[in-house]
Amino acid sequence: MAIDFSQETKSGSSGASAHKSSIFQPSIITGMVGGGLGFLFGHWAGNAIAGGYQQVVGSGSNDAAIVLGYLFAVVGWFAGLGALNYPLKKMLGFEPENVEHTSDPGWGKYFRYTTDHKVVGVQYLFGMLVYFFTAGLLALAIRTELLSPVHHIWGPDTYLEIVGEHGTMMMMMMTSVVLGPFGNYVIPLMIGSKKVAFPRLEAASFWFTPISYFILLSALWQGGFQSGWTSYAPLSVQQGVGQDGYIFGFGLQGLSMICAGTNIVVTIINYRAPGMTWGRLNVMGWSMVSLGFTMILSVPVLIDGLYVLALDRTAQTSLLYGPHGGSSFLWENLFWFFGHPEVYLLAIPGFGMVAEIVPVFARKPVFGYKTAAAGMIGLAILSFFVWQHHLFQSGMNPDMRPLFMLTTELISIPTGFIYLVGMGTLWRARIRLTVPMLFMLGVYFNFLFGGVTGVYVSDVPINVTVHGSFFVMAHFHYTIMGGVIFAFFGAIYYYTPLVTGFQLSEKLGKIHFWSMIIAFNSTFLPLFAVGLLGQPRRVFEYAARLQTLNDWVSISSYVLGLSLTFFVVTWMWQIVVTRKKSVRDPWSSRSLEWHVDSYPPPAYNFETIPVVVAGPYEYADPDALPMADIVVANAGRDVARENVR
Amino acid sequence: MSEITESRPVVDEEQHYHEAAIGSLWWGSRISIALGLTAFGGIIFAYFYLRSLNSHGLWDPHGQTASTLMGALILSLVLLSAILNQFGNIRLRKGSTLDWQVANVAALFGGLFAAGFQIWEMTRLNFQPGAFGYAGVYTAFGPVYALVLILSMYWLETLIARSFRSAKLFVEEGGVGFSNLPQAENFRANLEGFSYYWVFMGIASVVFFVLFYVL
Structure with missing residues (x-):
């Protein structure tokens, strides 16, 4: 149900097509059928090809069959979704087709391969929540095991499987948690475009994620991968077939990142509305460009690895394998050449989201707009020069350590830019403490712990001391969960009125926020102490003297889980049952996405292309021009103009 | 807050998105080069890393390489394909669509044969994949190279098929090389992107030949 702010809504007036539902129409069901058949064929082929080799006969497991099964499952999945129809038509020489936007009010479109960027954004939102909550349950399983140093719920192997699955799933999901839902949904609206550059790449980027999720999860039933999310060789080479699930799941997520990164970069460069100069681009747009280029340049190396x-x-x-002329360090270098930029793939969009939302509620311009953009670009560039700090303990040439220590410390400069931009924006502001703003302030609070401890662990002496301990684990949970996940939930509260047309309850949101930030800090702050006291991560037993702290952390993690469950229940309740209609521009934002004809926005976003005449953050400036001149859909073809404040 | 007072500029929406699409093709092709650089870059890194480490003296203890003759044939076909594509582009700019089509069909077969020979090469290597460092890196390189060649030829095939199917559209305006129709401009932008990318692959293939067959 769209909430119409014009006299007459003409959603999809530019030729939107409505889908007719049919069980024969390509959808997630036909995709699953295709994927299943593909897996069976690939598995059969792998057995036919490699079943007779001594390696296979001797070990009783055939990795070639599993890998080929996954490969053909992916092909079958996309064929079943109908994603291969267009590439085949192109082989026959048909001209490029216009993108398809859908004004179909039904739910069916969310289960189909669609080229509508708003539908893809919603698909991503729910997909990422499923990822997050699955990996979150695995985290609770880890904490449950650590309730006691001697009484065990899981065996050591199972414990490591759970740890590996949790880490990999979270790290895979986090790369897309802002770009996927909000980049795809909001960025075209934000830059005043009706389209994205490569809608089929965008759709593919999402549809890689469900099959990646299933393949990764299936590893649990195949013995898992005890090598963890970093999967160092030679352990990862020696693992059972569960490791193939890791390889394929992560690889597919990598392809998803490449597709999404390419689309978002090219869209922002080419599809900005007239007058939307680089100097008027929202900070979130800058973060997406930085993110996209980082993905394009780092992810292929992960896929190589x-x-x-x-x-x-x-x-x-x-x-x-060294004895035959290889080296296990090859994996470590290839993996971390991607792996450290990945940390910034997670952080940059989170920073962008924070910088986007804070000025709205501070009613002030972004303090140091150019500094914020430079900080994000600086982060993206420097992220390629730090990866060896993950190898300080590996036996690397000691002379190289100071260099990578220095580059790692340098990265605190652009990070500091972004942090200080936020502080400057908040300085002497009349802050509205709405739920989205609380989450953004939560990011600053949490990231302080994560960022400062990051400077510590970049130094070789401290790194050598705390390497592999819960201290490092607490550090990156503060930066990633305390940063990007808080930004993600803040963004959900912020954009739910736009995406669904419904306003969320401030009271329920605040209960969620306060319970989450208290439980989060109660869970992860003690882990710094646990780590300094010597508890290694990825080990299911620990010294008895650390039980009190571990129990505190585990119980806090349950509270954190309850807080997140509270969010799911109340959020779904409000958008499915109570459905309180949102007012127009509920946060009084200047940004273009809020000034569309209806919430959710009409199929083609804008009646005509907006003409941008000012920046998005000129709050509290009485002389500021409205951001854009937008034509609002109304009766007949008369043009009504809305000056976007 | 002041109001906008000047008259609203007229935006030709069709032209705006047409130009955006052409810009996207330009950026898309350059990004495909960046992706090629980083994807092959990982393998080339493995080459130099393992070669410089020479673990247990097993980088390439007997100086074995894949067939140099086959490598030279593959390289020649890729370079020939790139040259034919460039020649066709020159002819297209002079108005001869047919010459472009003939040259690029030949370029297409050149690229496909190169991929075919690369796959064939993988079936007749004179070493086991795990025998030594070079063997492993070549075993990693070969399938990726063949796959990239096939995907590149898919791109070229779509252009050729499009030029045949849409030929009638542009006849009156002197062919797809001269026409001012948006479809023709889009085609030329797509072709320019492919050609730029294909020249990159030609140069990269020379580097691969030197690394895997000469050094």
Whole structure:
């Protein structure tokens, strides 16, 4: 149900097509059928090809069959979704088709391969929540095991499987948690566009994620991968077939990142509305450009690493095996060349979201707009020069350590830019403490702990001391969960009126916020102490003297889980049952996305392309021009103009 | 807050999105080069890393490489394909769509044969994949190279098929090389992107040849 702010809504007036539902129409069901058949074929082919080799006969497991099964499952999945129809039509020489926007009010479109950027954004939102809550349950399983140092719920192998699955799923999901839902949904609206550059790439980027999720999760039923999310060789080469799930799941997520990154970068560069100069681009737009380029330049190297690992496991190459001319360090370098930029793939969009939302509730311009943009670009560039700090303990050339210590410390400069931009924006502001704003302030609070401890662990002496301990684990949970996940939930509260047309309760939101931030800090702050007291991560037993702290952390994690469950229940309740209609522009934002004809926005976003004449953050400036001149849909073809404040 | 007082500029929506699409093709092709650089960059890093480490003296203890003759044939076909594509582009700019089509069909077959020979090469290597460092890196490189060649030829095939299917559209305006129709401009932008990318692949192939067959 769209809430119409014009006299007459003409959603999809530019030729939107409504889908007719049919069980024969390509959808997630046909995709699953295709994926299942593809897996069976690939598995059969793998057995036919490699079943007779001594390696397979001797071990009783055939990685080639699993890998080929996954490969054909992906092909079958996309064929079943109908994603291959257009590439095949292009082979026959048909001209490029216009993107398809849908004004279909039904739910069916969310289960289909669609080129509507808003539908893809919603698909991503729910997809990422499923990812997050699955991995969150695994985190609770970890904490449950750690309630006691001696009484066990899981065996050591199972514990490591859970840890590996939790870490990999979270790290995969986090890369898309802002870009996927909000980048895809909001950025075209924010830049005043009706389209994205590569809608099919955008759709593919989402549809890689469900099959990636299923494949990764299936690893649990195949013995898991005790090598954890970093999957160092040679352990990862020696693992059972569960490791293939890691390789394929992570690889597919990598392809998703490449598709999404390419689309968002090219869209922002080429599809900005007239007058939307780089100097008027929202900070979130800058964060998405920085993110996209970082993805494009780092993710292929991860896929190379995964490919090398898969070859060692299936084709019996010895790329990661020293005695045959390879080196396990090859994996570490390829993995971390992606792995450290990945940290910024997580942080940059979170920073962008914070910088986007804070000025709205501070009613002030972004303090140091250019500094914020420079900070994000600086983060993206420097992130490629720090990866060896993950190898300080590996036996690397000691002379290289100071260099990577220095580059790692340098990265605190652009990070500091972004942090200080936020503080400057808040300085002497008349802050409205709405729920989205509380979450953004929560990001600053949490990131302070994560950021400061990050400076510590970049130093070689401290790094050597705390490496592999809960201290490092607490550090990155503060930066990632305390940063990007708080920004993610703040963004959900902020954009729910736009995406659904319904206003959320401030009271319920505040209960969620306060319970979450208290439980989060209660969970992760003690882990710094636990780590300094010597508890290693990825070990299911620990010294008895640490039980009190561990029990405190575990109980806090349950409260955190309850807080997140409270969010799901109340959020779904409000958008499905109570459905309180949102007013127009509920946060009084200047940004273009809030000035569309209806919430959710009409199929083609804007009646005509807006003409941008001012920046998005000129709050509290009585002389500021409205941001854009927007035509609002109304009766007939008369043009009504709305000056966007 | 002041109001906008000047008259609203007229935005030709069709032209705006047409130009955006052409810009997207330009950026898309350059990004595909960046992706190629980083994807092959990982393998080339593995090459130099393992070569410089020479673990247990097993980078390439007997100086074995894949067939140099086959490598030279593959490289020649890729370079020939790139040259034919460039030649076709010159002819297209002079108004001869047919010459472009003939040259690029030949370029397409050149690229496909190169991919085919690369796959064939993988089936007749004179070493086991795990025998030594070079063997592993070549085993990693070969399938990726063949796949990239096939995907590149998919791109070229779509252009060729489009030029045939849409030929009648542009006849009156002197062919797709001269026409001012948006479809023709879009086609030329797509072709320019492909050609730029294909030249990059030609240069990259020379580097691969030197690394895997000469050094």
